[in-house]
Amino acid sequence: MSKLTEVLLNLRNQMCRLGNPLFFAFENIGKDTLAGEWSAILLDCGEIINNQQIDTGEAWRLAIDKNKESMPLEESDWTVISEFGEMLGKSDIQNQESVLDLARENIEILEREARETAKINGKLYRNMGVLSGAAVVILLL
Amino acid sequence: MEWGKSDNRHFIELLSSYLPDRIRQAVGLINGEYINKLEEIRIRKGLPLMGVFAGFDYFIGEKGSLSDNPGAALFVSPKEIESLFLLICEHSVYAFQNEIAKGFITLKGGHRAGICGTVVYEGEKIVAIKDISSVNIRFSRQIKGCAQKVFPHLIRNNHDIYNTLILSPPRLGKTTLLRDLCRLISQGVPSEKFNGLRTAIVDERSEIAAIYRGIPQNDLGPRADVMDGCRKSEGIEIMLRGMAPQVIIVDELGGTQDAEAVRRAWNAGVRLIATAHSYGVEDLKCRLGVGKLIGIGGFERILLLGTDKGKRWIKVMDANGNELSFLDQDSGMHTGLFGLHSYGNKSVKQACRETAYIVKTNRGSS
Structure with a gap:
């Protein structure tokens, strides 16, 4: 998730500062090692936009569907990530900046929630481990 | 073609x-x-x-x-x-x-x-x-070779050309001719013993080079540099400063700023080929700015384009408007609406006279 936040910042720069068309922006970021596990989705999306006559939102969804199995995210996370593609490329620079900022905020919320869940789950599993250990000791006695 | x-x-x-x-x-x-x-x-x-x-x-x-x-x-x-x-x-x-x-x-x-x-x-x-x-x-079409016949009239020697202005009413192929002249100047013409020159194109309306994703879609020869989407006056300045051109190409000169930029290029010893909307030399002289570039110390060659019974003609003139040559053969260029709708030379000349009259009357009244 934190990688995706970096990707979105990079995308904002490619689109709103450099004025690169989407397919080119996706290709540039996808080729960069900083994109990490998001690289495949970005490259696929760029290729679909460049070669097929379909909407950007649809291209983004297709690229996600193709690659999401290899990434450890919840279905609810994918829904949020998919939605942001709908507005990409359809308006002027100012509006695109807002779209990307909003998407980044949403991703940051998801990331925070994921950290909290991981923290809670961590505590839970630790406690369960202790209790299980205690139960085993009691049984042995 | x-x-x-x-x-x-x-x-x-x-x-x-x-x-x-x-x-x-x-x-x-x-x-x-x-x-x-x-x-x-x-x-x-x-x-x-x-x-x-x-x-x-x-x-x-x-x-x-x-x-x-x-x-x-x-x-x-x-x-x-x-x-x-x-x-x-x-x-x-x-x-x-x-x-x-x-x-x-x-x-x-x-x-x-x-x-x-x-x-x-x-x-x-x-x-x-x-x-x-x-x-x-x-649809955009580059017609390679359409400037071949007129080009010898624009050569000063094997490594220099005359400052040239192309004039015509709209849709008679000024830009097409300019594009082909640019290609010939940039690549050189061995048959005329003319060496290619470093050519800078200030393409304000993206019509000469038709840049797409940074690549000119038209063949402008190997010595051409293009400043795309840039105002002529600024583009000429930038090219003079940065690219050390021997020839600058611009389309559709208009206002006083353009005329000043052209003068600056001449002062820097750079040749210039340009186009302007006009029905003739007299018509152009009435214009503010660009009108002052006609005559002694201004453009040395003027190409006037027209059509007669669907056939294109190009009149080559010197700085004083004296006719040097009249090329009436079909160069393969589109004759535009004038030719296709059988508006002959007469109609064009009448239109020229009327436009010139309107321009003069407006000047007089203002």
């Missing part, structure tokens, strides 16, 4: 990635005889699909049939216009917002999509066009 003998199919194939399904199919089914005459595809929201074929309008049916009857044509849906707009913007409206504000987008192959809709102002400046209502796709 002669107009009408080119194969438009490859243009259509090139453009097919921009056209929505129904429109692509309809255009693709147009009879081969007509497709080679196709100049423009006019696509309007909620209105019949139209093509301009060698100057004449026809409505295009779903199966590629051509008719004068709009009822028989394919009607373009609002969704199709929206889709077309996104396709010509490569799904990246933000990346083309400056071009959109100017009213056109250059497509792959140098073709051009003109855009109409509701203009959005920010102060005095147009910043966007929203609610796109129509798109006009105009």
Whole structure:
């Protein structure tokens, strides 16, 4: 998730500062090692936009569907990530900046929630481990 | 290459990635005889699909049939216009917002999509066009060799040319001629023992080079540098400072700022080839700014373009307007509406006189 936040910042720069068309922006970021596990989705999306006559939102969804199995995210996370593609490329620079900022905020919320869940789950599993250990000791006695 | 003998199919194939399904199919089914005459595809929201074929309008049916009857044509849906707009913007409206504000987008192959809709102002400046209502796709063609005959008249010696101004009314091929002159100057003409020169093109309206994704879509020779979408006055300055050109090429000189920039280029020892809308030397002299570039110390060669009974002519003149040569052979260039609608030389001259009269009268009264 934190990688995706970096990707979105990079995308904002490619689109709103450099004025690169989407397919080119996706290709540039996808080729960069900083994109990490998001690289495949970005490259696929760029290729679909460049070669097929379909909407950007649809291209983004297709690229996600193709690659999401290899990434450890919840279905609810994918829904949020998919939605942001709908507005990409359809308006002027100012509006695109807002779209990307909003998407980044949403991703940051998801990331925070994921950290909290991981923290809670961590505590839970630790406690369960202790209790299980205690139960085993009691049984042995 | 002669107009009408080119194969438009490859243009259509090139453009097919921009056209929505129904429109692509309809255009693709147009009879081969007509497709080679196709100049423009006019696509309007909620209105019949139209093509301009060698100057004449026809409505295009779903199966590629051509008719004068709009009822028989394919009607373009609002969704199709929206889709077309996104396709010509490569799904990246933000990346083309400056071009959109100017009213056109250059497509792959140098073709051009003109855009109409509701203009959005920010102060005095147009910043966007929203609610796109129509798109006009105009085919661009480079006619290599169309300047071959006139070129020897512009050579000073084997490594220098005369400062030259091309004049004509609209749609007679000034830019086409300028583009080919640029190619010849940049690559050199061995038959004339003319060596190529470093050529800088200030392409304010993206018509000379037709830059697409940073690559000129027209062949401008190996020594050409292009400053695309830049105002002429600023572009000439930048080129002089940065690219050390031997020749500068600009299209459609107009205001006093342009004239001052041309003077600066001459002061820097750089030759300049330019075009201007005009019906003749006298007409141009009436203009503010550019008018002062005519005569001694100004452009050394003037090319006046015209048509007579559908045949193009080019008159080569010196700085004083004395005729040096008259080329009346068909150079293979499109004769434009004047030729196609059989407006002869007489009509053009009459139009020239009327325009010049109106210009003078307006000057006098103001």
